[in-house]
Amino acid sequence: MVRARTAAVVLCVCAALAACTSATAPEAPAIPLGELVSVEQGELLGATDGSVLRYRGIPYAAPPVGERRFTPPGRPQSWSGTRPATQPGTRCAQLPAAPGTPHATGGSDTEDCLTLDITVPAGTAADARLPVLVWIHGGGFTAGAGTDTDPRRLAEAGPLVVVTVNYRLGIFGFFGLPGLEGSGSFGLLDQRAALTWVRRNIAAFGGDPGRVTLAGQSAGADSVCGQLTSPLSAGLFHRVIMQSGECGTTNLVDVIHPGAGPAGDTWKPLPLLEAAGAAAAGTLGCPAPAGSTDPTAVLTCLRALPTAQLVGGAGYYWSPATGTPMLPRRPSDIVLNRAARPGVPILAGTTRDEGTLFTVAFFDRAGTPLTDPGFRALLSAAAGTRAGEAGAVYRTVDRSPGRAWSDVITDRAYACPGLVNYRALADRGPLYAYELADPAAPSPYVALPADLAGGSAHGAEMPYLFDLVPGQPELTAAQEALAAELVDRWARFATTGEPNAGTSGFDTVTSWPPWTGDGRLLTISGPGAATTVTPGPAFAEGHRCALWDWR
Template sequence: MNTTARYAAAVLALLLMTGCATASSAVPARERPADAPLTVRVDSGRLHGVATGKARRFLGVPYAKPPTGALRWAPPQPPEPWDGVREATASGSKCPQSTPGAKPSTNEDCLFLDVTTPRRQAPGTKLPVMVWWHGGGFTRDSGSDYNAERMAEQGDVIVVTVNYRLGILGYLGLPGLPGSGNFGFADQIATLKWARRNAAAFGGDPDNLTVFGQSAGAMSACALLTSPAAEGLVDKAVISSGSCRLDWPTGGLFPGAPAHSPYVPLRRGQGDGLAAARELGCAEGEELACLRSKPVAELLPKTQQFADHLAHGTALLPVHPATALRTGAFAKVPVISGGNHDEARSFVAGAMAFDPKLITARTYPELLRRAFGDRADEVGARYPLSKYPSAGLAWATVTTDRSWACRTLAGNRQFAAHTTVYPYEFADPDAPDVNQLRVPEVPQGAAHATELPSLFDLHGVDLLRGGPQRELSRQLTGYWTRFAHTGNPNHDGAPHWPSMPKATPGAAGAAGAAGAAGDRVLRFVPGAVASADFAADHQCRFWDTFDPVNARGAAGRD
């Protein structure tokens, strides 16, 4: 990986790691006559949790053996049973990762999850189970960063937040290594199986499981729907800022970075693994044994080379997820799918903070040329510098529309041809600045990850400000948790959220027979949750001409 690409991966991972939130009751309040028990039995043994003012929590629960020694780069194995009662009152270690400004985490014994339930439950309760897959560019973050107490209590759901292997430890590939490129993905799947097996212990319904994720977690959740492992495992999915169709043209994620998607062919993944082994001094033919012998601290400098590196052409992910969407080869479960109005502003601001000379009025035409080749002038005419206060804001709008918004719309059209899809956009112009970027030329608005404070408290901190944001959080969490209960997010007291119409392949118009209705989403803005013309706002009819079959849900480049 060249130096520019490594900088890009580092900025991406930093930006994808943030999140925070709150919740709202989406279902009629149940009568809960007593506190739920703090000691429960799961399939590995008994757990003793902790009660808070709102919730009951079981923290640091192992769902697999430590992936160390011979289990480093092996599929997850069931945890060892324990005798007696295990204290589940503190979260487990984060999976190995490096975070700027913080001491690296190097503990491979990290395959833990946290379970959060309402504090009070009626006997015989069977609540929906929601399993959260965090973002972080496949290289950073942990489930324990997302406090789900408000969601569990107000939405009357059980929330399971999980760790999974990251970076080189999660996505390394080598020729002949079973599970190559999929170890983190296999961990995620293992969390769903754990949740199904153990839901009843917490008052949950093992036959009502929703996977939901953001960014890397959403890319994984979308990929899961295209995996043979999904059959009978998940009942619903929420995909936030992570469509199966997501990809970036040259420079689209970071100036100078090559065009890529989050999903890589197995052969490329194996080649990247061999290259990393060479860089770490491993001899040919001895790569796996050599890498397993190395301390985590020696591996971590290579982990950014495995950002956005989920392998396809494998048993868990036979084809590129975009191909699976195109052909209809995915689990036909209800889906919520969407993203944020200003996704790319965080990435652009991060690049400008790194080097202000990367994105300027002078470099803007070259950025367009590298990304769009002989159609650069067309894009420049659609997004002229004269229309924007800064070159950074112009480039952020181009990359938001092309790579995030319109690719998500294309994926949603393909989902809607086979199942029920509820499309949305988070668009709070004053959303909490979870990315902590201070670049005046690129105000963050509803940038990547800024919706997360409406769903979780990051590290237990509530970042919401004022009544309108709290009401938006109440609405957003209400939709998410009602969807977990029934597969339909609509509920009393909330604006109606229509599902996406099914487009007719080959019909006239950019969205086929669905027409303008198929281009609309429910837009979340404080005090103004309403239907909006998503395709018009993000110029998706223009971007469809770069990949015309997007319009009828057929497919573009995989």
Template structure:
């Protein structure tokens, strides 16, 4: 089994564990009875007022992708009469239980949420950040990210987006227009909605930053190289979703060839009894959502060699075929530790005696496996962190460094590494070893996940404020620097830790990137 497939499968399992981090706690600021009503092209929407900001949740940006619109490009939302209630989230897109408690089977899910600070209005428009959630392209929801701290401290309008997931978002089949890219097309439809409507909410349609984490970060990479996204955003933020790989891991999991996606689609059709149908697509459109979810492959990505995504984003960026706009990109210091801990807790100890076998399960080449064991020796008590370093370095830290190098040669680029070794845990229970700053651990510093703030120390609160300042200044001016924060140079990696925010040149050696860049 390849490292990529193992990691994708483990990502789904980890997302299920992370459900407690996002799940339905009451919002930090309960809505007051007073409401805010605005008019958009589809009709009137009534949001909620809070202390210092307003929220408008569950706004349709496209028609429900049901019936003949299942696996079709997004169509405009249908206008409504009267006033639409936008005081609570709408349904998440179909997915198994995980980040969204109980999962979802509701296809009418193409909605977004707007958080706007007091004072924002058509006469005083604010920068806009459009957030794409992570979740391995199979789970997640925009409503899981309470953005009021970013909106109020940064004085920006934040839009969080649902997009089609799993097979419903990325099915590919011969003769099906849009094959393998429906979820990406949804993201572009949401960006077009922002351009048309965000001024009503006090946002500047000409100052839009597209941001995302994990699968959301990979989505930003795809949109950076999609001709159809031209003019839809002015800046990009990529968190833990590197656009390129390394020689050992040559392709980031942001996309797969269309031929691979079609083979996956054929397998799905066969599993649900449509493989031999006279009209395979008509048969698939009649299959109930729960059955599709049960049958879909855990490994889901958009397809390239398609009209929306002509080439692999990694190759496109290396060749300079991208939208030339500023990028803020980074990773977490210990990205792989969550996966390593999950593998160990599943009954797979990592010891000096087992280490060679563990590595061999991730690398098909015996020569690569031997080289990894030599580069990352395991001693008696450090098996978990060493295993986590292999996963994190190979799949996040070094690909991020490579992406940064390619981007820096072409566009203004700022790179960070989130390094709070005591970041609040996103999972319950006690891990088999300290996780440090694993995948997704930076998110509570930017958002209240599930509307619930994390317990942060005073120093961590300061770090959260500083990160929001950097992110939102970048969205405002394309330069994250300001008088109240340590200077961030485009030639260094900014290490983000409580009371220790410093530029560094040591990130690449620390992550063994010279090794990964030569391991073929």
């Protein structure tokens, strides 16, 4: 009995001491993330860059060279010792940017390019579990690199862990042949491999694999929609941002330049792309043996060719195939049938003057600016029996032929199909829609002639969100203030799934409503009160959507 009582007293004293200790002991200080980290393949040494940590050129898949050309991405190779991660990976093989392109970047003839860069705010605790934003670059599936954008401001605003990705482009990303595994899908499979790598390794950089936002612009946004509607990518991300990408509701190239036909479509039926692959192989000196349906001989020949001989794509626009395991159906069909993955918050939008970039690229840069007869011919092909009605609306005295055609592209290829997509996607989860309408936004990708200058061209939101490499356009003081607001909204969406200010310090900005019913969009014209909310029907009327039968 005495022994039992003594034991009870000892237990009580020990419990009291434990309670006292737990109540007064200071928490262990968080261990900050260092430049040295360990991932599945081995040890990486990054670098401090002012207010952020950078880990660059990290391979997320096996190099797609030699026998791995035109194959799905393989598991990344391990290394011994410490791998320097202080220099960006090589751009995937592509032609140089066209002369006269602002902030132009060079081409590449390197296929060993499946790398990603990671930016983390300096001082982040190693176990912080910060939300993650994975950025997919644009460039029409033929150009660009993750390193064209510096995400420092987004990383700091979140705080976020930001990952920028390189993926195979052009013929290397989307070549197809009957019987070829991954036919027409290599670039999208690369993106999926990067997302898989992030899920397995991002915790080592202070990131949370359970809070990943997949974001992109132009072809990057199309890619995001492809991943959102792919059965193979379920569970790899939890929110999406799509900037100037409308899931392929229209054939963009055929809108810009009627007559391009199915070969110009972003999303190509697999048989069409595989027929193009067989034709391209013949052009490159690697025809299939007579009567053979086995792709082995063709692939052996193609894999022996130098990269520089293939980088031009044999004169074909290579882009993702549908009817594949990666994309069983066209993304727009899945979206419009209300069959997109449910419960994924979406932030999506366009710019008010998307078409000006394409008018320059297809006409002015080619030295053939549009004349009035040229505009009328294009409009007749685009609008058919409604060409007269459309001409009266678009070709007014204050619009040059080029400006009028730019407006047609904006409305028919971006604003109006975007509106239809917003309505369909909002049925599957919370959606926040926007239009960038800064009347003096810088054009980061093409120099606009006088009749097309002003407004918000395709890509105009990019310098508000990122520092562009190799050069950032100059912003006015008001645009700097708008940039701060947009960075805050995008970072908040990646953190919480909704883009309103909360306690972030921008409590006076216009509240951004989620889409319900006919919907409302945030019209982003400037900082603070200069940004307003536009009802969906008013947006449709402003972009003449009734002309194009977008209801």
